Amino acid sequence: MARILIVEDNEKNRLLIRDILHHYGHEVLEAFNGREGLDMALEQLPDLIFMDIQMPVMSGLAAGEALKADPRTRNIKLVALTSFAMKGDRERILASGFDEYMSKPLDTRRLPHLITELLGGA
Numbered sequence: 001m002a003r004i005l006i007v008e009d010n011e012k013n014r015l016l017i018r019d020i021l022h023h024y025g026h027e028v029l030e031a032f033n034g035r036e037g038l039d040m041a042l043e044q045l046p047d048l049i050f051m052d053i054q055m056p057v058m059s060g061l062a063a064g065e066a067l068k069a070d071p072r073t074r075n076i077k078l079v080a081l082t083s084f085a086m087k088g089d090r091e092r093i094l095a096s097g098f099d100e101y102m103s104k105p106l107d108t109r110r111l112p113h114l115i116t117e118l119l120g121g122a
């Protein structure tokens, strides 16, 4: 079981991910924009974060860069959620420090495999 933070302004996506994570027995934390996500990550130090890219107040890219620049949060696994389908986006997101990338609509079957891959079965 892992402690996982979902940072996503879209309620439907947030609930979808939360249900899957609960099903696999993980502890779930939620935030609704990049700023809140950043604050909660510092406070709760989750094992992994699913971070939407397009959000109000602070984008997922900006929040992700801040997390990876801070020694307190740099080791948290970071997965970008994005509906961008343009070529080069994956490279840009990974270059910003994200460990992985999932495009929307989310492949819900990949979610548990991705978590095992990133956390080593934790």
Ligand SMILES: [Mg+2]
Pocket (backbone or CB within 6 Å): 008, 009, 010, 052, 053, 054, 055
């Ligand atoms: Mg969004």
